[in-house]
Amino acid sequence: MMAVSCLTRALRSMTLSQPALLSSQAITQTGLATQGPKMVVQCRGFLTTASLEQNRTFWKQREKYTIKPMGMKKTGGRDHTGRIRTHGIGGGHKQKYRWIDFQRLRYEPNNEAKPFEEKVVEVRYDPCRSADIALLAGGSRKRWIIATENMQAGDIIKTSGVIGRMAVSANEGDAYPLGALPVGTLVNNLEVQPGKGSEYIRAAGTSGILLRKVNGTAIIQLPSKQQVQVLETCIVTVGRVSNIDHNKRIIGKAGRNRWLGIRPSSGLWQRKGGWAGRKIKPLPPMKVYVNLPSISAK
Amino acid sequence: MLLEKTRCLKAAAQLSSQTVLLKELSRLSSHGGARRHFGISRPLAAKVPPPRKPRERVDIPGLEMVTYADRMHFVPGLTKPVGPRWERDYKDPRYYESPPAHEMPLFKETPCYVFNQRTSALEGVRQALWLTKTKLIPHLPPQLLSLTENPANQIPDQDERVQNAIKHARFWDTTQERPGKEKYSNTLLLNLLHLCATLQSSHPAIGRRIFSEKYSLAATWKRGEDVFQIRGQNGLLHNCMDPLPEVSGKQEVADTADHVLEALYPVSPTIDLQKVHVYKDEPNCTGFRGDYPYPHAHTLYFLEGADARCKLRPEQFRAKMLMFTFGNALVRAHKAYGTQPRHVLDRPITVQAVGTNGRIFQFMVLQLNTTDLSGDDGIKNQVWLEEDVELYDFAKVRPLIKKKQVKVPAGLTGYKPEVFSKFLALYLHGAV
Numbered sequence: 001m002m003a004v005s006c007l008t009r010a011l012r013s014m015t016l017s018q019p020a021l022l023s024s025q026a027i028t029q030t031g032l033a034t035q036g037p038k039m040v041v042q043c044r045g046f047l048t049t050a051s052l053e054q055n056r057t058f059w060k061q062r063e064k065y066t067i068k069p070m071g072m073k074k075t076g077g078r079d080h081t082g083r084i085r086t087h088g089i090g091g092g093h094k095q096k097y098r099w100i101d102f103q104r105l106r107y108e109p110n111n112e113a114k115p116f117e118e119k120v121v122e123v124r125y126d127p128c129r130s131a132d133i134a135l136l137a138g139g140s141r142k143r144w145i146i147a148t149e150n151m152q153a154g155d156i157i158k159t160s161g162v163i164g165r166m167a168v169s170a171n172e173g174d175a176y177p178l179g180a181l182p183v184g185t186l187v188n189n190l191e192v193q194p195g196k197g198s199e200y201i202r203a204a205g206t207s208g209i210l211l212r213k214v215n216g217t218a219i220i221q222l223p224s225k226q227q228v229q230v231l232e233t234c235i236v237t238v239g240r241v242s243n244i245d246h247n248k249r250i251i252g253k254a255g256r257n258r259w260l261g262i263r264p265s266s267g268l269w270q271r272k273g274g275w276a277g278r279k280i281k282p283l284p285p286m287k288v289y290v291n292l293p294s295i296s297a298k
Numbered sequence: 299m300l301l302e303k304t305r306c307l308k309a310a311a312q313l314s315s316q317t318v319l320l321k322e323l324s325r326l327s328s329h330g331g332a333r334r335h336f337g338i339s340r341p342l343a344a345k346v347p348p349p350r351k352p353r354e355r356v357d358i359p360g361l362e363m364v365t366y367a368d369r370m371h372f373v374p375g376l377t378k379p380v381g382p383r384w385e386r387d388y389k390d391p392r393y394y395e396s397p398p399a400h401e402m403p404l405f406k407e408t409p410c411y412v413f414n415q416r417t418s419a420l421e422g423v424r425q426a427l428w429l430t431k432t433k434l435i436p437h438l439p440p441q442l443l444s445l446t447e448n449p450a451n452q453i454p455d456q457d458e459r460v461q462n463a464i465k466h467a468r469f470w471d472t473t474q475e476r477p478g479k480e481k482y483s484n485t486l487l488l489n490l491l492h493l494c495a496t497l498q499s500s501h502p503a504i505g506r507r508i509f510s511e512k513y514s515l516a517a518t519w520k521r522g523e524d525v526f527q528i529r530g531q532n533g534l535l536h537n538c539m540d541p542l543p544e545v546s547g548k549q550e551v552a553d554t555a556d557h558v559l560e561a562l563y564p565v566s567p568t569i570d571l572q573k574v575h576v577y578k579d580e581p582n583c584t585g586f587r588g589d590y591p592y593p594h595a596h597t598l599y600f601l602e603g604a605d606a607r608c609k610l611r612p613e614q615f616r617a618k619m620l621m622f623t624f625g626n627a628l629v630r631a632h633k634a635y636g637t638q639p640r641h642v643l644d645r646p647i648t649v650q651a652v653g654t655n656g657r658i659f660q661f662m663v664l665q666l667n668t669t670d671l672s673g674d675d676g677i678k679n680q681v682w683l684e685e686d687v688e689l690y691d692f693a694k695v696r697p698l699i700k701k702k703q704v705k706v707p708a709g710l711t712g713y714k715p716e717v718f719s720k721f722l723a724l725y726l727h728g729a730v
Contacts, residue, residue: 058348080347117564121420137420140566140573156564 060097067135067142069096072128074261092261095127101143102197104175104189105161105235108139115160120173123147123242130204132242146189146202148173148239163232172239178210178218179232185210187236190220192289194233204246207239217290227286402576408525410518411571413621415530416605420569421562422613423683426620428567429526431671432679433557438661438720439545439682445726446719450500453493453722460718463489464710467656468693476695480603483656487534487599490718494725503729506539508592513585517625517632519671520639524568527577528625532618534599535585535626537592542648542728544665546680551646551667554678582632593633595626597724600653615653616660616685623651624679627666639670642677650724659687661720689717 059073077089107113118138126133134147136157151157151173159175160168167182177194181187186207189198201208206223213219218232251257254264366372367379386393399405419425427434445451453459467486471477477485491509498504513535517528586593600619602610610618627649635643643666651662661684668677691712692698698706 119564137565137569139564140568140571142420142569 065099065101065143067098067144069098072097077263088263088265089261090263091258093127093259097128098126098133098144100126100133101145102189102199102202103191103195103235104145104159104198104237105195106143108141111139113161115158115162117156117158120147120151120153120155120157122153123151129202130243130246131202132204134242146237147242148188148237149242149244150239151242159235161233161235170238173237175235175237177233177235178220178230179213179216181210181236181238183210183212185238186240187220187238188241189237190222190228190230191234191236192228192230194231194235198236200228202241204241205244206241208236210236217292219286225283227283229286229288229290231290399576404576404578406575406577408523409573409575410525410527410577411568412527412529412574412577413571414528415532415618415622416608417570417572417618417621418608418610418614419571419617419621421565421567422611422617423620424560425562425565425567425569426617426624427681428559428562429521430620430624430679431521431559431668431674432620432624432664432681433554435680435682436684437682438684438723439663441545442663442723442727443720445723445730451497451722451726451730452719453496456718456722457713457715459493460490460715461710461713463493464690464693464713468710469695479656480601480606483601483603483654486656487601487654490721491599491725494722497726501726501729503540504726506592507596507729508537510535510537510586510592514583515585515622515625515629516581516583517629518580518582519628519669521567521671522673525577526571527581528621528628529581530622532598532622532625533601533604535595536597536599537586537590538594538596538728539592540728541594541645542596542650544646544648545663545682546665551642551665551677551680554667554680555676557678559674559678580637582629582637584626584629584633593630595630595649596728597650597652598623598626600651602653602655612658612660612686615655616662616683619651619653619660619662620664620681620683623649623662623664623681624666627664628669631666631669635669639672640668641670642668650727652721652724657688657690657693659689659717659721660685661687661724663724684720687714687717687720688712689714 060070062070072095074092074095075089076091077084077086079085107116116138118136121135121137121142123132123134129146132147133144134151136143136145149172155173157173157175158171160180161177163177163179168176168180170176170181170185175189178187187210188201188207190200190208191198192200200222203223208223209221211219211221211227213232214229216232217229218234219227219229220236221227257264363377365379366376369376396402413419413429423434426432464486467482467489468477471481471485495504511534512531514531515528519526584593584595598619600615600622602615627647631640631643631647634647647666649664649666651660651664653660653662663682665680667679670676690710692706693710694706694708697704697708
């Protein structure tokens with residue numbers, strides 16, 4: 001809807017303006033108009049997309065990264081119109097948001113771009129996710145990351161962006177590009193585009209497997225057995241995500257679910273359609289996140 | 299176009315039962331103006347989304363923008379003319395905007411790392427030791443502790459009077475049920491100092507001292523290529539007319555040259571320090587004027603609850619004590635020997651510090667041997683630190699009863715007399 005309105009605005013300006021003189025200006029205006037309302041905020045780790053109207057982070061106004069926990073506003077499953085978009089969300093204990101740095105390979109502003117080490121200061125519970133988080137201190141900065149299985153306070157963690165000729169024998173918790181890891185390692189916090197920040201395999205106890213490396217790309221199996229092909233320069237961390245017994249926990253009572261912010265589902269018996277029931281189907285085809293040059297490009 | 303839409307909707311609404319919609323639409327369109335609503339099956343009145351940020355104006359250097367300035371009216375398609383920036387020709391303090399950092403007169407390229415009274419150093423005492431080029435010795439020097447073994451240096455009825463002081467601070471000094479932590483720690487410290495001061499009749503040198511509070515300290519030094527500063531109001535300072543005698547002899551001082559400072563890798567020693575680019579060169583200030591009659595610092599007293607905004611853990615509190623003691627010593631060394639770094643001071647400067655949270659005490663004696671802090675080798679300064687000594691175990695207003703058994707009785711329990719002897723020893727150091 002927003003795109004349509006700005007497109008009509010741009011087109012209107014094009015018709016009213018003098019076409020001969022101002023065609024270049026109109027083009028820049030159109031370009032700016034289509035880019036403006038997309039809310040591309042240049043700040044660390046703040047992933048905002050224009051099409052997602054129900055954006056849960058309107059309360060996050062800060063641009064500079066901080067490790068201090070921030071107050072969070074709950075949506076209750078409501079979107080910007082005020083109606084429920086997702087049922088079953090609401091209430092629950094108040095939570096403070098700790099800003100996690102998902103882009104693991106982030107160099108300090110004044111340092112040169114080479115592999116660096118950081119020290120784990122503490123590993124703690126995060127109310128906003130199933131995994132535990134770890135406070136890392138390196139150089140003159142501190143940041144939160146998702147902790148891996150056996151991470152403890154006092155460990156030294158390495159982050160590297162270099163792909164060598166031989167595969168590195170990686171320790172758990174270290175972050176390397178996919179091209180530098182041996183095939184068969186368990187990985188987590190996968191980036192699909194290099195430098196974008198990790199978006200996959202972040203939940204408690206999950207891990208992906210690096211299946212094979214094919215010229216400049218690598219194929220990883222996600223926890224849902226779906227296979228994904230990404231560039232080999234994407235950074236991943238090695239090991240399983242922390243809090244591995246998360247799926248074995250027993251809620252025990254309805255009240256505990258309410259503390260987690262999960263509202264009861266509607267008790268109305270509803271006839272289930274074709275979507276319900278066990279389905280046995282082949283794996284979906286491998287998702288390719290790499291723009292491979294087509295054969296016809298020659 | 300909006301009016302046509304309204305008319306279409308009105309026609310549609312007359313046929314359907316969505317008359318409520320058109321009222322909402324007209325209300326919204328009159329209020330908002332430019333919002334287009336193509337969908338009519340969902341409500342139009344909802345939470346107003348946040349205002350959109352205006353279009354980013356791109357400034358391409360060399361490209362002249364065609365404005366409607368000479369036409370004297372708005373022309374769609376031409377940009378808004380931007381006039382020259384207006385500056386007030388007189389100075390008005392109500393409308394003063396400070397220039398950005400790089401235009402300030404005191405701006406420097408090399409940053410300065412400042413340790414202020416609210417800094418919580420991540421690595422605690424280890425970081426402070428590296429920054430001040432100091433060697434840590436775990437207990438207080440024995441010659442200090444032997445001061446109080448002499449009965450002439452003890453207060454008559456010492457234990458009873460100290461216990462009364464603790465009871466006053468913890469139980470009696472309030473109209474509420476119990477005094478708060480900031481209040482009782484402050485009262486306890488003042489009571490203990492008062493007790494120590496009763497020895498003035500037998501030790502006249504105590505009369506040559508004075509207390510001072512809320513003085514602002516500023517000390518600068520270079521470590522490697524980085525400039526470090528300590529600034530801030532630290533605590534209660536006990537000033538003296540005469541300097542403290544040195545604690546360790548020349549041989550021990552020379553032996554510290556073999557000690558290797560502990561590296562903090564991968565954490566940088568500048569972590570948690572405030573980084574500034576605008577700073578004065580060499581602002582060495584003791585907090586007092588040149589002709590102050592009590593120039594030498596004797597002891598610093600730190601209270602954990604003094605600053606409500608800043609809660610420091612014990613390790614960070616000890617680091618703060620160490621840094622400010624060092625700052626006081628360094629500033630006085632700069633005043634006595636000049637700001638040029640000196641490899642060995644002829645008379646090392648000794649400053650003491652006591653920190654407390656009302657029950658647990660930290661004692662510290664720092665001896666500044668060198669002001670040449672740029673390299674990691676050479677003679678180091680020395681600090682004797684005694685950490686986490688408890689003056690008493692419990693001071694409970696109501697007894698702790700578990701399963702009908704009294705675990706901890708009400709009142710003062712577990713009083714340890716040797717802690718006050720250490721406190722007294724630090725107080726009497728230099729006056730005996």
